[in-house]
Each structure stands twice: as C-alpha cells, then as structure tokens.
Amino acid sequence: MTTTYTPRPIPSQVLKELRTTDDAGRPTTPFTDEEGGAPLRCCLRRSTPGESIALVSYAPLRRWAGETGADPGAYDEQGPVFVHAEECPGPADPAPLPFTNAHRVLRRYSADGHILGGHLVDTDFPSALTEAFADPEVAVVHVRAVEYGCFLYEVRRA
Numbered sequence: 001m002t003t004t005y006t007p008r009p010i011p012s013q014v015l016k017e018l019r020t021t022d023d024a025g026r027p028t029t030p031f032t033d034e035e036g037g038a039p040l041r042c043c044l045r046r047s048t049p050g051e052s053i054a055l056v057s058y059a060p061l062r063r064w065a066g067e068t069g070a071d072p073g074a075y076d077e078q079g080p081v082f083v084h085a086e087e088c089p090g091p092a093d094p095a096p097l098p099f100t101n102a103h104r105v106l107r108r109y110s111a112d113g114h115i116l117g118g119h120l121v122d123t124d125f126p127s128a129l130t131e132a133f134a135d136p137e138v139a140v141v142h143v144r145a146v147e148y149g150c151f152l153y154e155v156r157r158a
Contacts, residue, residue: 005129007153010041023078024057030085038082044091044098052085060151065113072113100125103146111139
C-alpha cells in the first residue's frame, strides 16, 4: 500500500498575520525579488524574478501547538521564511512534495510538541516520511533545509 504525503504550506490565516507583523513582532517589509529562486512557504514553489515577496520570522511549532493544544516548551523556535507579499493562490492541488532537489532534514515531533529526532534525507522523501510516521508517537514532521536549518513545510499524520 502506497501512502501519499501532503505538504502543508503556511495556513492562509497565518499568512495574513505574517504579512503585517511576523512571529518575532517585526513589521513585514516586502521587496521585489530580482533574481528569483526563493523557496516560498505560501505556495510551496520557488519565486520568479520580479515577484513581490517578504522574508518573515515564522514559528511553525508554536503555530501548530496553538491549533492542537501542545506545549513545545524549549522546542519552540522561529526562523526566516519567504512568502509572497500579497495573497497568492497557494500550492498546486494536489501538491507534490516540493523542494526535494537537495538534502533535507525531516524533524519529527510528538503530539505534545517535543522533538523525537531527525533524519537526513537525500532523495527518497516518500520512504523517509513512511519511516518517520511508522513511529506511532510522531504527530508532525517538519521538512527543513540542511544548509540553514530553515523550515520549508510540514507533513502531518493522516
């Protein structure tokens, strides 16, 4: 049996908030992306030259915990993410697993928001996600960039 994993972008209501003030309390400052290639967490694709985007601080585990009632404690963190400066249509439906053209880390979290470990992934993302969710304690997985540790998107237990 094959399981399909759905990448979850930053939710639209959260994006609306981040486009005003980010999770570090700073006002959002849009800019024109002259080069393109920024990994956009709103629509899970790379930016194209000339698009208006913003770099904001985002706390993905804190936001997830707010929905689920978890308490991540010291595991709560925030970091930089690129988003469109204005509302966008979001990812394609169905969205393929994006940003899989480089090494990534799958960081696993329990339902109470505590980290359960991480796994470096080279190319076989579906198998790595199957392995992560084989542990019944895993509730959510963050896909992160290796080189900067940035949050790219989450995958939740189906």
